[in-house]
Amino acid sequence: MVHVSATPVLALRGVSKRFGAVQALTDVELEVHAGEVVALVGDNGAGKSTLVKTIAGVHPIDDGVIEWEGKAVQIGKPHDAQSLGIATVYQDLALCDNIDVVGNLYLGRELKKRGVLDEVEMERRSRELLTTLSIRIPSVRIPIASLSGGQRQTVAIARSMLGEPKLVILDEPTAALGVEQTAQVLDLVERLRERGHAVVLISHNMADVKAVADKVAVLRLGRNNGVFDVKTTSQEEIISAITGATDNAVTRRAARNAEAQK
Amino acid sequence: MNTDKTSPTDLGKPHAAPVDAPPAADAASTVVDPRLLVREQGLTGYIGEFKRKVRAGDLGALPVIVGLVIICIVFQSLNSNFLTAGNLSDISVAMVGTGMIAVGIVFVLLLGEIDLSVGSVSGVAGASFAVLSILHGVPEWLALLLAILSGTVAGAIHGFIFARIGVPAFAVTLAGLLFWNGFMLKILGENGTINTNGSGVFYNLSNYFFSDVAVAYGAAVVAVAVYFLSAFFDSRRREAAGVPSRPLNEIVLRTALLAVVAFAAAYMFNQYKGLPLAVVIFLAVLIVTDFVLRRTSYGRKIFALGGSVEASRRAGINIVLVRTSVFAISGTFAAVGGLFIASKISAANQGAGSGELLMNAIAAAVIGGTSLFGGRGRTWNALLGVLVIVSIQYGLALEGVAAAVQQMITGGVLLITVIIDAVTRKTQKSAGRA
Structure with a gap:
């Protein structure tokens, strides 16, 4: 991991967001430091996009605090986020x-x-x-x-x-890209980190996450389900955090494979 | 999958210079990708680039210019009066009214929208000038200004309803077409036709000629000099900043072409009554609008909206404001065009702004090369397009062909043009330039 500052650039404390009858986010915590790539993973509907949109100012939060460089801030509209120094690259590139x-x-x-x-x-x-x-x-x-x-x-x-943003949010930057293009984009993410930007990377692709991220924050059903250090965590642990159980199709299959090998 | 190596840009031009992608490490230090077909220096490079562009469907103004040459040859062979100074001068003055309206249409087409109300709005402008100045004795300058403003306001209303309330521009301006035509008939009152004065500013709009031969030649000299100097200094600045610049011989070639056209036009005008004021105003409008579209951030916003509304929104562009203002511009130029047309016949009558005027204006913009799909075009397209349309009209009139047949032929030309537009768009897509 590259140098990490003491105060996170962005910190979410107990952030909640409701859409009508749906509790999209419940007490979510997230910390991103300068020069750090945090991968945000989770199944479809886990709340990744909602979380990103609250940071980017598209959806204001209902409860909780967003801290920017240690100070609580209000992000009510996209312009607020931009003036703080948050840049978002959405999936449709616009x-x-x-x-x-x-x-x-x-x-x-x-x-x-x-x-x-x-x-x-x-x-x-x-x-x-x-x-x-x-x-x-x-x-x-x-x-x-x-x-x-x-x-x-x-x-x-x-x-x-x-x-010159301090925090860059990338929403599925490698989806729909070929092998070489994916490598180019991942190179670029690493270069952003080298230049001291904080990066939040949303991805479904575990290989990409393992390749460039320093930390992996897992969301499951709108709640935190663990933050892992990429270097010391196996892919299986992350996947079981995403799917939410140790007993599921993925672990069963892994166990079966292990047995078959014996 | 490597989309780069199989990209159609390369496939379409197997004949051209360096195509293969080298290993990534080689080019890591340079931004310019070696896969780009770099143009050779000098005139041969210029011609090569031109051929490549044509093959890629980037025809630019070429089809229109070829069309104009064909029109000239055909009508000249039918009637030797076609290429006389008198006829060409008449064509130049007659095209200004429709041309002005077409300039406004270019703005709207760049957004990917359409304005059907321009014909009626042009009629309102002519009628309100006549009513204010002749019936109510308002000073001529003030009446002209108010007439132009009437177009601005009408356009702004259409634009606001389209942009803010979200009614399709087609529907809003169709309503405008009916409403403003009725409004014009209402203010013209019972007698229906108001004749305007045979002198004054309004009369001069379409009827004043700079009879001194020095004016036309002087204008040509100024135009050529300004073009050369601005291109030259722009190229110098780019060189100083270390970005690719246009080579000097290309600037000289372009300037020479402009000089040939400018002096030929000046000579032609001087053979007859001299340089028409209407043409001077039209050219000034074209230069200013072209500058606004390509060199200001407002123009950039119009192109952006024509390309992608969502991207524009995210870039913080005030979409409602830009859309409203573009329709206001369209209304303004419709009014200006209406005044030129009324000035030419020295009257405001009930037929003004109806009939084929609307279609001619839209056709002129499209024939000139403005895309119907938004985001592509220049105001100079209006000049080329309207030249084609008015030349055909005058040529057929010289032949004594009936108005009905004229309309059919103009319709045929428009159809050919939109086919060219659609086909070049396809070619451009496959060549990656759409």
């Missing part, structure tokens, strides 16, 4: 196909010079940013439509880096 890479990176926060778009400066900084993140795309002046899925994902992540 890029404009008809606009080139530079335009997409700077969409909504264009650099201007005397009221006119400063294309030269934007292009220069885009190249710089992509170089520091070692992102390889054919050209910064081609429309997003001509990029592959993995390249689009890296552009979307690079876009979230422009505001």
Whole structure:
């Protein structure tokens, strides 16, 4: 694990969220430090997306406290989260196909010079940013439509880096990506960590989680079901935390296999 | 699966230079991917790039320009009066009204929407000018301003209902088409036609010519010089910042092409009555709107909305404001176009803004190369498109072809254009440039 600061960048204390009759989150605790990748895992409907949306300000929390660098904060709308320094990359990347890479990176926060778009400066900084993140795309002046899925994902992540966020939330960044593209995105996640960003990574893919995460926070039915250190925990332990029992289809199968091997 | 290596960008151009992806480590230090087809320096590279773009379906203005050349050849061979200075000058003045409306349509099409009310709104503008200035004695300048504002307000109302309440733009502006046409008939009153003065600012809009030959040539010189200097300094700035820039010989080539067109047009106008004021205003509008669309963050927002509404929302773009303002712009240009049309016939009458005007304006924008699907197009498209439409109209009129046949032919041209639009879109998709 890379250097971890004493005060977490983001800490959730007893966060709860209700949607009508559904208790989506109950007393959830989560801590993310600078330079740390926390994987958030859980089955479908475990509350991962809801949790991310409460952090990103899409759904305000009902109960509990969100602490940002040790201080309690209110995150009522997406703008609050952004001004704190939280950047979220959603599963649907929300890029404009008809606009080139530079335009997409700077969409909504264009650099201007005397009221006119400063294309030269934007292009220069885009190249710089992509170089520091070692992102390889054919050209910064081609429309997003001509990029592959993995390249689009890296552009979307690079876009979230422009505001120099302290915390980056990635929602299923490797879903629907090929082998090489997945590796590129995981490389990028590691580079974010090296640069001292805190990263929350949502993933269903245990291989990805084991590859880049430092900690794994498991959610089950809207509650915490353990936080594990990736290095000292086996994949089976994590999976049993996700599925919620030691006696289930997965463990039974593992036991059967072990027996068969004997 | 490696989507990169099998991407259609590479498949579509097997003939072109470096295609193979090298090992990742080699290129880790550079942002420019070696798979990108790097253009060779010099003129050969320029031609190669052009061929590649055409093959990828990125035709740009090429089909329209080819179409215009064909139109000129056909009508000139049918009637030697077609390519005379007088006829071409008439075409240039006549196209301005429809062209102005088409500029507004380009803005709306960039959003991927449509504005059906522009014809009626243009009629309202002409009628309100005539009523205010002739019947009520309002000063001409003020009446002009109020007439233009009437278009802005009408457009803003359509835009607000579309953007805020969420009624499809098609339905809102269809209601607008009926409402504003009725409104125009109402304010014109019983006599139906109001003749405007044979002099003054309004009359000059379509009837003033800079008879001094120096004006047309001067304008051409200024246009060429400004184009060259801005392209040159832009390229220098890019070079200084270390980003790819346009080579000097390409800038010179483009400037030379512009110079040929500009001086030919100036010569042609000077052979007749001189440079028409209407054309000067139209070109100024095209330059300003093109600048707004491509060089300001407002223009960027319009393109973004045409590309992906959700992405725009997440980027913090005020969608309601941009949509409302785009319809307000469309209404404004409809009003300006209506004033040019009324000025040309020196009257506001009940037929203004109805009939084929709406369809001609939309057709002009689309024929010029603005995509019906949003996010692709330039205001210069309006100029090329309207040139095609008005040239056909004038050419057929010279031949004495009936209006009915004219409409059929214009419809056929529009159909060919949208087919080209759809086909190039497909080609562009498979070449990864859509």
